[in-house]
Amino acid sequence: LLLADDGGLLSTAQRSELIAWIRGIDVDDEDEDGDTTENRFTFSDPLHSSPVAITFGGTEAAPVIKLFLGSNDGGIRMINAFNGEEEWVFFPQDMLRLQTDLRANRNGDHLYGVDGVPTQWIFDFDQDGIIEQSDGDFVRIIVGQRRGGTNYYALDVTPSSVLTNPNATGGITPELMWKIEGGSADFPNLGQTWSRPTLATIRVGNTTEGETELQDVIAFGGGYDVSQDDGFFGPSSPGNAVYIVDALTGELVFTVSADDPGVGDNLEYDEMTCPIPSGLAFFDSSGDGTKDRMYVGDLCGQVHRIDIRPNKDAGSDGIKATAALFAQLSELDPDPDLVADHRKIFFRPSVVQVLNTEFTTTARYDLVAVVTGLRNNPLNVDVSDRVFALRDFHVDVLTDTDEDGEPDAGTYETIQGPTDASLGTLFDATTLVDDPEDADLTELQLSDGWYIDLLGTGEKALAAPDIISGALTFTTYLPEGVVDFSSCSLAEGSGLLYGVDVLTGGVVFNFDDADGTDELTLSDKTFTLGGGIPSSAVPIFQEEGITFLIGGGGGASTFNPDLSLPKGRTYWYQQ
Helix, strand or coil: CCECCCCCECCHHHHHHHHHHHCCECCCCCCCCCCCCCECCCCCCCCCCCCEEEEEEECCCCEEEEEEEECCCCCEEEEECCCCCEEEEECCHHHHHHHHHHHHCCCCCCCCCCCCCCEEEEECCCCCCCCCHHHCCEEEEEEECHHHCCEEEEEECCCCCCCCCCCCCCCCCCEEEEEEECCCCCCCCCCECCCCCEEEEEEEECCCCCCEEEEEEEEEECEECHHHCCCCCCCCCCCCEEEEEECCCCCEEEEEECCCCCCCCEEECCCCCCCECCCCEEECCCCCCCCCEEEEECCCCEEEEEEEEECCCCCCCEEEEEEEEEEECCCCCCCHHHHHHCCCCCCCCEEEEEECCCCCCCCEEEEEEEECCCCCCCCCCCCCCEEEEEEECCCCCCCCCCCCCCCCCCCCCCEECCECCECCCCEECCCCCCCCCHHHHHHHHCCCEEEEECCCCCCECCCCCEEECCEEEEEEEECCCCEECCCCEECCCEEEEEEEECCCCCECCCCCCCCCCCCCCHHHHEEEEEECCCCCCEEEEECCEEEEEEEECCEEEEECCCCCCCCCCCCCCCC
């Protein structure tokens, strides 16, 4: 509903005026030129939303590309990437209640609407790079609200005809496919929707015993709980859940949580008691083309592993799951003296499958990279954040003989990260430059992985890590204060880009080239970025190699790591 300042209903005239304001008409004469019929600037802030670029057609020289993002007036926007023209704004119905307050422009807390990063779902039947509805091709986007609320929205943005002119507008009309509401019967523990949905194809059972079929789903964490603001550390709800949802309909497929009382299929997993604003690392562990395992961290510094499999019971469908606590990276003791160990995980892990005999005694394992940092409080200087590379030696499906959702006793152990209360079982790679030797090599071989201390004052990771061509890259933020009252300017802090060997945590890039030689030193572990909170290092793939692009407060930085294009696995079947 469109409401008046006092919460009452608007008159017909007031409603028409507000709708005109929403559509971008300067009904309040904001520029004081006496004209209330002209256009005004209407692009609201995308504070945490980043644009997603989708190619719909055109040619290699002149592709038709559209950008999709959310904004904090509650709109989901599509922008022509060629000319920068905004083609449309889609307002979900429940975002209309924001409009009166936005128009009044009152002082107070920042207003949030749709502040998440969209997930794209693209199907190009003949893989010709052209979206043709007549071929069954489609483009859909799914986006959450982040601080704006507890909903997810899915839009179909498939063009009605083939788009050929990158400068042209029109041809795409958004259609709401579905909406997920936090607090509803199926999603009672869904908090603020910070977790960017992960699209996956999984194998599920059907009602014929023993048979399975494929299903397209999205998976996301239970979100953020505002009680975690103001330095709170420990279990809380909402947010302590993982949801798997039918991507086409938005219907719940499965829930994992300690106490989510939703009406759908679920696994009661006692360790999942803390909010999960992170995205999920959902991957294919068996190489059969479907996703079957996920890793995700939470706001208690825990990392969870969830294995899924089709439910083949007679008369049943959907999936079953087995969950286990993979790692504990923070000190859960509420003692205020241990606040340095109160690490929170806000971003998805990165996973790579490893076969290596040099740095471990067990050659085959899955390596899970995790970063910590208080995204809800970037200026915090009390927590000692770290970056971890954790080895999961149980590469096969978790053994769960009685199918109670828990691994069989004695078959899976939790990694204990180093804290004030425990030295843990991880190798300290903070100052490592070259491959370890002698005692260091033995320690690394016998460890459950490695970690790097972020040593700058208040240094923290505020973007997801990535692994590419054997290198782990991640960015960190170093706060430099809040406000410089002498100059009335904002001290925005600065960022660093790290590049390390994913197997050891040692140096891999000659970042500083201080002496003009190829010799690597400890200073080559980081590359200094500009001001503000940096984005993750986004790899740009080109014929000549890979370039990293990192966004920040002053624009974008680039780095050429001299990496060749990564190799991928190819499978074939022979009869």
